[in-house]
Amino acid sequence: MIRTAYFSGQTLSYGGREYVDTFLQNEGYLWIDIDDELSSEDEGILRQLGCHRLAIQDSQRLRHPPKMEEFEENCFVLYRGFSSCEGLLNITTLPLAFFVNDVLLITKRSMPSIGVDTLWEHGKLTQLIVTPSLLLSKIMNASAQRYVDVILEAENDITELEDTMLENPDDQVMHKLISLKSHLRKLLRTSRYHTKLTDQLLSGGSRFINVEDNEVKHSFRDVHDKFERIESLCSMYYDLCGDLIEGYISLSSHQLNKTMQVLTVITAIFVPLTFIAGIYGMNFENMPELKYSSGYFIVWVVMLVIGVSLLVLFRKKRWL
Structure with a gap:
């Protein structure tokens, strides 16, 4: 499914493929959100908008580390978005691809995205869409904030597991601790990828993302700080879970x-x-x-x- 948000003059219009032709024939700003596998027609639209063939292929891969790559007509950013969480940090992530230039932002995904859905319904979208790189940073920021919230919520679960282990250790507690440690390891790897990505963005690696603009720079800096915090929290909780597992083994041995x-x-x-x-x-x-x-x-x-x-x-x- 393709949905579009087209801003021209002072009017923001929502629709579908029809606004792609309107955008190509007139001045304005366009956000295209693709929530499905790409059809041959979809690929044709992306190529028409200046998206490189190799970037389009990367946007369809399910397992690819976050990265940024510069092309002639746009900048391609691959991000690991937040989709859902089923408890104990069992987070479902999705590959979220961005094609961004001065007047266009394209998001390509295969499942619901917290970041995209949050900004699509944002009350100030008319102000954000005129700076696609700022809109990109806000989408990443919304997703990063959800990562932080879920990790902070898990602190209570870890405390409960610690109390249960001391009072009544059993195999179920051990299973939860091992599961939690596994999820933390995945999150730690994801956060490190994103920290490197935001470092690259902040260093001015793309001519389509103007980090000299203070608002854009501060927004990406906020994303960077969030992922540094996520990395720190995941590392701390990972070590704590490891200590709890060792403590459980010691209690069992005793x-x-x-x-x-x-x-x-x-x-x-x-x-x-x-x-x-x-x-x-x-x-x-x-x-x-x-x-x-x-x-x-x-x-x-x-x-x-x-x-x-x-x-x-x-x-x-x-x-x-």
Whole structure:
């Protein structure tokens, strides 16, 4: 699906493909949002608007790191947008491609995007669309802010997991911690890519993105700062989850050691008793003490004395 926002004079109009021809024949500013796989007709429109063939191919790839590339008629920016979150930082991201020049912004995506949808309904779109590079930064900013919000919300989940681990550690807690650590690792990688991308944008790597304009520069700086914060938070929470996992393993090992200690003490008590029972269980005819009338009771007393003595000894050593 292609939707367009066309601004000419003082009028902002929303529509579809028809505004592409209007834009090509008249002066104005155009934002094209493509939310679907590209058809041959869509590719023809992009080529007509000056988009390079290789950039169009990159915009359709599902797994491609964020980057910026300069072409003759526009700047191509590939960004990892925010789509949705299912809890515990299980964030669904999407490849969000931008083609930007002085009068045009094209966004290409394959699923819902928080950044695009936020700016499409923005009350000040008429002011932003006349500076496509500023509009680009605002879309990235809205997405980055959602990343930050979700990561900050996860702090409570991490605290709850820590409390649960200390009070009642189980395999479910361990599974959540490992899952959370995996999601943090992915977010950390994504934030590092975006930090490099915003660095490149701020350094003036494109003639179509005027970072000499203070508003554009401050907006991209805000995006850069957000991703630096995301990287810092992800790194901190990643280390914290690692510490919690190690703590869970240590607690499990301690509980196992305590259990093995009790079983070892029980075994140590019954070893001498089993030895005595084994001796007097042998069926030799000429064994001594077999003719004593009270031999059975004497053996019981000896065994009880040994058992109680060992039990008292282990209690004094605090092995029980």
